[in-house]
Amino acid sequence: MKKNILRSITAAALVAASVSGPMLSAPASAQVGGIVHDPRNYSQNILTAARTLEQINNQIKQLQNQATSLLNEARNLQSLPTSTLGELQAQIDQTKQLLTEAEGIAYDVADIRKGFEQRYKGTAFSGPTSALVANAEARWKDSVGAFEDAMKVQAGIVSNMGGTRTSISTIVGASQSATGALQAAQAGNQLLAIQSQQIADLAAVMTAQGRAEMLGAARAAAAEAEGRERFRRFRKGD
Template identity: 75%
Template sequence: MNMSLYRRAALAGLVTIATLPAGAVIAPASAQVGGIVHDPRNYAQNILTAARTLEQINNQIKQLQNQATSLVNEARNLQSLPVSTLQELQGQVDRTRELLGQAQRVAFDVGDIQKTFDARYRGSALTGPQAALVANAEARWNDSVGAFQDAMKVQAGVVTNMGGARQTIATLVTASQSATGALQAAQAGNQLLALQSQQLGDLAAAIAAQGRAEMLDAARAAAAEAEGRERFRRFRKGN
């Protein structure tokens, strides 16, 4: 009897398996190992969550690294140039101005020039007594000689400044090439522009001194011609 029931149950199981579709596998939703229930789906979900968390942490680390790099770059951009040539440039400008201020007899001043021309280059200076004519002619000659001497001094000063400018250029170019930030590069560029302005100032001073000498010499020649006409008129009148 028991053997008959066992056979029937086995037969029923075989029939059930036989009726399943081909390739179908019966898998348990969970397995019990040593009394612990293991759920594969829950385990996979936990692995995916951990991976996403790790990715977020890595992204936060990268953001912090980028922020740190940005702060370092900003600090570099705010660093001042350790080299300053302003004092040297100002000294060169002051030397040129001092040479211009040493102008002999006729200074670089509108009022002084006006008084000098009224006294020695026109009007009564060319029609006065003989002694006055001689004195004024000598004064005009001294004006011309002094002006040319002043021009040569200014030109010599400009040439002297060129030596300092060469050293300044080398210093600033080296500083600009080794600049670590935008501020240092901009400051080096500004100092190079200041040097260029100083050199233009020297050039303007040399041109002004040379032009002053040439104008005084031309005025002397014109006054001498006018004086010669006056002398000739007096000579004819005396005859």
């Protein structure tokens, strides 16, 4: 409607200007019914009104652009309504709990040092035969427990895969419907958190498996040392 009004006013102005042109030689002013009519003044007023309407239209467009910009900024600041932080923390806590349940020699420097001094190093072979037997049995329990712990950690991480898959599907779905930069960034951060959790699970499996392998190797070395000690005692008749 505004465009039609503007076109009508502009056309009227052009007609008035052509009427007042030199070809028709119309008078600058005329008196009709006691009213003085000036065509030039009339056309000037029409052009002024057209320009004013055009300026108003431009201002309306600027306000519309500003409103659109504000709406976009509001979307960019809108937070993502979906979060999988609780599920990730629960999975990490489960893996951590499995690691803390290690039997025999735990994942602690002091416990490792103490356990090796008692069952795997030279002092473990200096006692009576009953002590040698007890230490050998303790070493066997360490190895069996370590392999059991590794299998528990592996089973726990496998059970986490279902929850991880659900979390990934949820975050990917939320990212596809993100309406602003903040929501997209938060979705990306949560996907990175899921990836970090998977890396932590992988590190836990490698740690548990490595612990089992090292205790098995230490048990084999201790068994060899014990065999030499038993042979020495046998030769001496102890």
